[in-house]
Amino acid sequence: MPHMTDERVRAGLAREEDLSLLHEVSMKTAGVSHLEMCIQCGTCGGSCPAAMDMDHTPRMLFAMLRAGMREEVLRSNTPWICVSCYHCVVRCPQEVHIADVMYTLKGMAIHAKLYRDSTAPHFSQTFVDMVETFGRSYELGLASRHYLRHFPLRLPGMMPMGFGMITKGRMAITPKKIKHMDQLKKILEHAKTLELTS
Amino acid sequence: MNKYLLYPGCSMESSAKAYMESLNTILEPLEIHFEEIDDWNCCGATEYLGINLIPAYSLIARNLALAANQMNGTHTVVAPCSACYLNLAKADYYMQERPSLGVKVNEALQAGGLKYTAGTLDVRHLIDILVYDVGLEAIKAKVVHPLHGLRVAPYMGCMLPRPDYQHRWSDHEHPTELDDLLRALGADVIDYPLTTSCCGGHMTQIGPETAFELIRRLVADADDRGAVLMATVCPMCQMNIDAYQNEMNHYFGTDYHMPVLFFTQLMGLAFGSEPKDLGIGSELVSARNALATIGVEVPVTHEPAGPRKKDEGLPMPRRWTKHEGKEVVK
Numbered sequence: 396m397p398h399m400t401d402e403r404v405r406a407g408l409a410r411e412e413d414l415s416l417l418h419e420v421s422m423k424t425a426g427v428s429h430l431e432m433c434i435q436c437g438t439c440g441g442s443c444p445a446a447m448d449m450d451h452t453p454r455m456l457f458a459m460l461r462a463g464m465r466e467e468v469l470r471s472n473t474p475w476i477c478v479s480c481y482h483c484v485v486r487c488p489q490e491v492h493i494a495d496v497m498y499t500l501k502g503m504a505i506h507a508k509l510y511r512d513s514t515a516p517h518f519s520q521t522f523v524d525m526v527e528t529f530g531r532s533y534e535l536g537l538a539s540r541h542y543l544r545h546f547p548l549r550l551p552g553m554m555p556m557g558f559g560m561i562t563k564g565r566m567a568i569t570p571k572k573i574k575h576m577d578q579l580k581k582i583l584e585h586a587k588t589l590e591l592t593s
Numbered sequence: 594m595n596k597y598l599l600y601p602g603c604s605m606e607s608s609a610k611a612y613m614e615s616l617n618t619i620l621e622p623l624e625i626h627f628e629e630i631d632d633w634n635c636c637g638a639t640e641y642l643g644i645n646l647i648p649a650y651s652l653i654a655r656n657l658a659l660a661a662n663q664m665n666g667t668h669t670v671v672a673p674c675s676a677c678y679l680n681l682a683k684a685d686y687y688m689q690e691r692p693s694l695g696v697k698v699n700e701a702l703q704a705g706g707l708k709y710t711a712g713t714l715d716v717r718h719l720i721d722i723l724v725y726d727v728g729l730e731a732i733k734a735k736v737v738h739p740l741h742g743l744r745v746a747p748y749m750g751c752m753l754p755r756p757d758y759q760h761r762w763s764d765h766e767h768p769t770e771l772d773d774l775l776r777a778l779g780a781d782v783i784d785y786p787l788t789t790s791c792c793g794g795h796m797t798q799i800g801p802e803t804a805f806e807l808i809r810r811l812v813a814d815a816d817d818r819g820a821v822l823m824a825t826v827c828p829m830c831q832m833n834i835d836a837y838q839n840e841m842n843h844y845f846g847t848d849y850h851m852p853v854l855f856f857t858q859l860m861g862l863a864f865g866s867e868p869k870d871l872g873i874g875s876e877l878v879s880a881r882n883a884l885a886t887i888g889v890e891v892p893v894t895h896e897p898a899g900p901r902k903k904d905e906g907l908p909m910p911r912r913w914t915k916h917e918g919k920e921v922v923k
Contacts, residue, residue: 425646425694426687444791444810448803476803479639480791481755485765494756501643515799522640526652530634532603541798549801552843556836556877563875565608574632578705579655586651586701593693 416463423591424492424499432489433457439483439493449473453483453493456500469509474500475516514545527583530573535566595726598660598670598714599627602677602828603635608836609828611872612673615857616719618866622735623727627671630660636680639795650694651701653684658707660714673719673857675752675827676794682716686758718753720826720856721761724770729777737865739779743887745859746785746820747771748811750830754789765789771856775824778863783818787811792833805841808834812841812851821883823853831855831876838878852880862889 421430433454440452450471451459459468474497483493501519504510518541525533538557542550560566573579605613620627633656641649660670672678688695688711695711702708723732749771754762762768766789775782790811793804811834815823825831834853842849854876861871862884868891873880881891 423646425642425650425683426690444807445796445803447806448800474643476796476800478751478791478794478796478803478807480751480794482751482766482789482791484756492756495642498642499646502645505644518795518799519640519643522638523644526635526637526641531606532635532638534604534607538798545799546801552840556839559877560608560836563877565610565875567607571603571606573634575705578707579634579652582651582655582701582705582707583648585704586648586698587645589647589697589700591646591691591694591697 414461414463416465416468417460420460420496420499420503422593423503424495425591426492426495428496428499429489429491430457430460430496433461433491434489436488438486438488439491442482442486443477444480444482445476445478449476453477453497457491457496466509468500469504469507470511471500472512473497474504475510475512517541517544525570527580529570530576530579531571533567533570535561535568536570538566595624596626596628596665596667597722598663598667599629600633600636600656600660600670600672600677600681601629602672602674604674604828604832608832609674609855611875612828612831612855612857614870614872615855615861615866616673618861618870619857619864622864623723623731625722625727628663628665630656630663630670633659636677638676638680647697647701650684650687650698653680654688654698654702654709655705655707657681657685657714657716658702658709661709662707664714668713669715669717669722671717671719671722673826674829675718675750676829678716678718679752682759683756685711685714685716716759717761718826720753720770720774723860724774729773732774732860733777736778736863738863738889740775740859740863740887741779741781743780743859743883744783744819744821745775745780746783746815746818746823747775747788748785748815748823748825748830748834748853749788750825750827751789751791753826771824771826774856775859778859780824780859783815783820785815785818785820787814792827792830793837794829794833797833797837801837801840801844804833804837805844808837808841809845809847809849812838812849813847815851816849820851821886822880823851824856824859825853826856835876835878850878852876852878852883854880868892 421428437454440446440454451473456473477497479494481494505516510516521540637649637652699708754765754768772782793807796804858871
């Protein structure tokens, strides 16, 4: 909404470069995010099952976006704590695609290397690496690489569970690979050169 | 015979094998035919979307493109996993809501000789097919061993009824599809207000403290309300509540024992199948005692070794507990 931007800037309510952050996030989000429509009602934070562990509620985070606080937003743990349960999404009176905005902010934080705790970004990246190698998720490889890197002390306690999963045939020892991995690789390689701009 | 295209999803081959086994057992009596999408790939779960948008949607769309090529008298794709269902349905919807996304995704697909026109397919979840296509009456007609007296908590999970852009469910927060289906099997379905609360999703891997609290709420509430068993429609929910219940108990110092089975396993039992053909016994929190209340005997399987009883002895790292969690793990 360039028109609204201009008015707010002219009225001295915001600086041009500040509002551009809100638009940038909105633009990079899948679907029509409605992020600009947020009325700061707080229904999102009140609906969130994980809000107690977040640095900022989604409402607060969106206010910070509007204020152009790029670094503070990208350093916030909020998008990483979001469990994608969509409670806020169905309750939001403005139909903001809140969960998808969180995905966008994760991507931006990784890109800017501004996240504080690397556990979640590494987990996502390890998962993606498995998918880009095999075309399917590989739970044993994912879990062992992730735990050795981030939770070595949790491993002894996890042994009975992992052992149970394997003996009960619920964790494959070897990964499954799709037939046309070359095709998937070509698609993903080309996709990485593309960005959502309009 | 109703025909559908099946997108199984990665967990159906590993951690949720029991879901696949029980699903295969109930298809025949219900006269449904599932044709697996050839060479499907992972949907990216909740991980790829947070890394890079266009590749994430292209990954999902490859499946849609393959399914569209395989349409033969049907345009419905069935996903038994809630996360897969959501990703496929959401991609299809967003490519229509934001045409530029569809253009970019197709540009990427083209590199692999594929294309997909958003809206071509109907993406639906397994329970949607069973309740609305097959119908509760037809299901009831196949019940030979009603689950009378089995107190079940119906757990729908979060990603199935929400965001529901296609308006498929009776309600976003308190949908009754699973309740109705379990009642059709004769089960004693308890009121379970947390039915669409989150199980923690990937937080068991990246922020266990957050996940343990979410799991505790679900299990404690089901237990308080007198359920002996939870029924789920999602591999992720089953995995979190089942495989992490022991760790959750350690973390809070609680002693819950709440087995969680896939609703298809309960359907199989009601249709007269044997527990071993339904993958019953592969859960880590055993459902044996719960099922014994309705006269179903589950053969004893190997139990994994329990945790060390004493903390003294060799200076091994301690188990994760609520008070030391934050300090121990960096």
